[in-house]
Amino acid sequence: MSSASVAATEQALLLMRVKQLEEQHSSFRDSVICAFNQLLDLKDINTGVHSTRLAEWALRVARKLDIPEKDLYQVEVAALMHDVGKIGVPDAILKKSAPLTAEERAIINRHPEYSWSILRLFSGLEEASLYALHHHESVDGSGYPAGLKGCDIPLASRIVSVIDAYDAMVSNRCYRKGLPHEEAVRRLLNSSGSQFDSPVVEAFIPIAEQECNEVFAAAGTSMSAAL
Numbered sequence: 001m002s003s004a005s006v007a008a009t010e011q012a013l014l015l016m017r018v019k020q021l022e023e024q025h026s027s028f029r030d031s032v033i034c035a036f037n038q039l040l041d042l043k044d045i046n047t048g049v050h051s052t053r054l055a056e057w058a059l060r061v062a063r064k065l066d067i068p069e070k071d072l073y074q075v076e077v078a079a080l081m082h083d084v085g086k087i088g089v090p091d092a093i094l095k096k097s098a099p100l101t102a103e104e105r106a107i108i109n110r111h112p113e114y115s116w117s118i119l120r121l122f123s124g125l126e127e128a129s130l131y132a133l134h135h136h137e138s139v140d141g142s143g144y145p146a147g148l149k150g151c152d153i154p155l156a157s158r159i160v161s162v163i164d165a166y167d168a169m170v171s172n173r174c175y176r177k178g179l180p181h182e183e184a185v186r187r188l189l190n191s192s193g194s195q196f197d198s199p200v201v202e203a204f205i206p207i208a209e210q211e212c213n214e215v216f217a218a219a220g221t222s223m224s225a226a227l
């Protein structure tokens with residue numbers, strides 16, 4: 001075998017090994033994300049719909065708003081993991097049914113920064129960590145933690161904000177019953193352009209509508225009763 005063909009074979013083997021390592025890395029990262037998600041379930045932090053459904057909604061909205069396919073993984077991770085920082089908020093505050101004090105509210109409002117500080121440690125999730133950091137911003141600048149406005153807020157964060165709010169509204173909690181789908185949509189529309197991004201709300205409502213009809217058809221019940 002000539003030295004040129006030996007070098008070519010070695011290079012091919014090396015490339016194969018790099019590919020194997022990349023696959024191992026991404027499969028390990030996916031496992032860690034699943035494990036964190038399980039942890040959120042165990043801590044009862046995830047909201048009513050299964051987080052996988054939340055991720056599915058985010059992807060559908062992202063596709064409608066022409067986010068390129070190559071960027072969808074980061075959107076999916078952000079939808080799954082945006083509230084992971086709530087692990088750092090004491091249960092006594094997180095699950096308090098009485099109104100929160102200003103101090104307690106300030107503690108809860110740190111959770112997007114906690115989520116960012118966890119997700120940024122994963123190599124390859126830098127974008128998802130930023131999306132999680134900004135998922136409580138409002139398009140009029142009144143949100144947190146940075147008070148970003150409009151398009152300064154990453155589109156994926158604006159998507160997570162809308163689907164998460166809808167999910168929270170229609171889900172049952174130990175201290176209150178979920179709102180009917182129609183009322184949740186009315187509230188989304190009411191805050192469209194102030195808290196929520198209008199194009200995201202517009203893209204999401206038909207998806208929520210369809211979801212609501214499917215839940216009704218499958219269970220013969222309302223969205224809130226099924227969650």
Ligand SMILES: [Fe+2]
Pocket residue numbers: 082083111112135136
């Ligand atoms: Fe949140």
